[in-house]
Amino acid sequence: MKTILVLLFFFGICGAANSAQTSGRIPTWVKDSLLWVDLPALAEARKMPIHWNLLTRQLELGKNGSKITWTENLAWVNTTEGVVSIEAPAFLQRGSWFVPLSSALRLIGSAQGTPLFWDTTSHSVTTRIKSDLIGFKVSKKDGAELVELRLSKKLPYETIFHPPHFLVRFSGLKGDSALFAQFRASKFIQKVTPSQEANGFQIRFQIVEGIEGGEVLEQDSGRAIQIIFGEKPAPEPIDPDTTTIVKPRKKKIRTVVIDPGHGGKDPGALGKDIYEKEVVLSVGTKLRDKLRKAGFIVKMTRDDDTFVELQDRPAMASKWGGDLFVSLHCNAVDGEERRKKTDGYRVYILREAESEEDKAIARRENKAAELSSKKRKSEISPVEWILLENQLNSFTKESEHLTELMVDGFQNMGVRKMGSGAGQAGFMVLVGAFMPAILVELGFITHPDDEKYLMSPKGQDELAERLARSILRYRDSE
Numbered sequence: 515m516k517t518i519l520v521l522l523f524f525f526g527i528c529g530a531a532n533s534a535q536t537s538g539r540i541p542t543w544v545k546d547s548l549l550w551v552d553l554p555a556l557a558e559a560r561k562m563p564i565h566w567n568l569l570t571r572q573l574e575l576g577k578n579g580s581k582i583t584w585t586e587n588l589a590w591v592n593t594t595e596g597v598v599s600i601e602a603p604a605f606l607q608r609g610s611w612f613v614p615l616s617s618a619l620r621l622i623g624s625a626q627g628t629p630l631f632w633d634t635t636s637h638s639v640t641t642r643i644k645s646d647l648i649g650f651k652v653s654k655k656d657g658a659e660l661v662e663l664r665l666s667k668k669l670p671y672e673t674i675f676h677p678p679h680f681l682v683r684f685s686g687l688k689g690d691s692a693l694f695a696q697f698r699a700s701k702f703i704q705k706v707t708p709s710q711e712a713n714g715f716q717i718r719f720q721i722v723e724g725i726e727g728g729e730v731l732e733q734d735s736g737r738a739i740q741i742i743f744g745e746k747p748a749p750e751p752i753d754p755d756t757t758t759i760v761k762p763r764k765k766k767i768r769t770v771v772i773d774p775g776h777g778g779k780d781p782g783a784l785g786k787d788i789y790e791k792e793v794v795l796s797v798g799t800k801l802r803d804k805l806r807k808a809g810f811i812v813k814m815t816r817d818d819d820t821f822v823e824l825q826d827r828p829a830m831a832s833k834w835g836g837d838l839f840v841s842l843h844c845n846a847v848d849g850e851e852r853r854k855k856t857d858g859y860r861v862y863i864l865r866e867a868e869s870e871e872d873k874a875i876a877r878r879e880n881k882a883a884e885l886s887s888k889k890r891k892s893e894i895s896p897v898e899w900i901l902l903e904n905q906l907n908s909f910t911k912e913s914e915h916l917t918e919l920m921v922d923g924f925q926n927m928g929v930r931k932m933g934s935g936a937g938q939a940g941f942m943v944l945v946g947a948f949m950p951a952i953l954v955e956l957g958f959i960t961h962p963d964d965e966k967y968l969m970s971p972k973g974q975d976e977l978a979e980r981l982a983r984s985i986l987r988y989r990d991s992e
């Protein structure tokens with residue numbers, strides 16, 4: 515007997531798909547820490563035909579030859595390539611099909627032969643050009659302006675200065691003009707015009723009159739091209755009488771951002787009698803009060819027991835115009851014997867770890883990313899380290915300086931020093947803090963003596979006092 519198939523054509527029938535059509539926004543849904551997308555609306559946005567088979571409870575996308583078949587409550591789909599597993603099974607909601615967004619983008623993208631990306635602002639799907647030109651940035655440097663072009667590999671290029679234009683031409687490159695869309699006129703650069711030519715990609719900088727154009731530097735084995743634009747230097751005064759003595763300037767630090775780690779559903783490391791999230795909140799609050807008394811503006815990424823996403827913390831600090839970012843944590847180790855032996859504080863800056871021990875500590879702290887509803891990554895990839903270089907170059911020296919003062923200020927305290935007292939590792943929470951930023955492991959919550967100290971109001975007060983004094987010393991230093 516033949517099975518009777520009920521086929522529904524979806525165009526404009528479903529409310530969700532309809533609203534997606536008119537507003538361009540594709541409906542999504544957050545459930546079980548995953549972002550789900552309205553599959554018919556997404557398929558429609560990608561102009562894929564949809565067939566809903568009510569009898570088999572299957573949703574088919576695409577035509578023969580590139581068909582993807584979803585089945586309700588099944589964690590895999592049928593494609594022309596075979597059976598592919600997905601993050602989670604599809605479910606019905608508001609009369610439509612919801613599927614994990616990342617699986618949907620991957621599968622539809624591969625069926626259409628183009629990588630697909632989700633644009634969170636417009637709630638829509640985009641295809642970005644895959645280009646070897648991956649970054650563009652303009653920053654200030656010693657009174658000049660530094661343009662940086664980032665490449666995923668070394669590429670041939672030429673530069674031409676023909677005032678008022680400075681041209682950079684990459685032969686054989688397919689470029690993404692969207693990289694330059696955010697640029698607004700700066701002091702020395704009036705306009706940036708990217709254009710795709712038949713034989714390559716060209717970027718034209720329109721320079722302010724009287725500006726020296728373009729000392730070109732290559733960094734990072736040719737994967738970064740820097741162009742410096744600046745005013746013609748004025749001749750140095752020779753008369754010794756005109757020399758004035760300049761007093762060493764104190765650092766301009768007004769806003770300190772305190773970041774007590776973890777919180778809410780993320781308890782952090784567990785002691786016998788207290789959680790890391792409780793210790794760091796207490797110390798953080800005490801530190802806030804002391805710094806406010808000393809005249810600082812102090813912001814906290816959390817001042818109660820709530821969960822804050824790792825990556826949101828430095829973003830908050832940047833939004834507040836922070837001049838200093840201090841993330842507070844407690845350390846931990848596994849195993850009864852190691853717990854008895856391992857103690858001490860350690861102050862960290864963001865740099866690739868040099869020791870396995872520091873690597874492991876960062877890995878443990880980065881675990882909070884796994885609790886994120888946004889499915890965020892818990893590790894910094896090699897490419898990201900390259901992209902981070904600017905942040906590191908700008909602030910590492912200052913962060914190191916603060917670290918030194920802190921280790922010095924922590925002497926003869928209730929917690930001992932762990933190793934040299936200072937370290938470096940890939941802490942996600944420090945990524946994107948465009949200011950001097952450190953992460954302080956106050957002590958080992960898994961060590962009996964350290965835990966007692968970290969729990970006690972006296973210990974917490976001493977820690978806050980030492981932290982505050984080091985920050986004051988930092989502000990008053992050269």
Ligand SMILES: [Zn+2]
Binds near residue numbers: 775783790842843
């Ligand atoms: Zn922590």
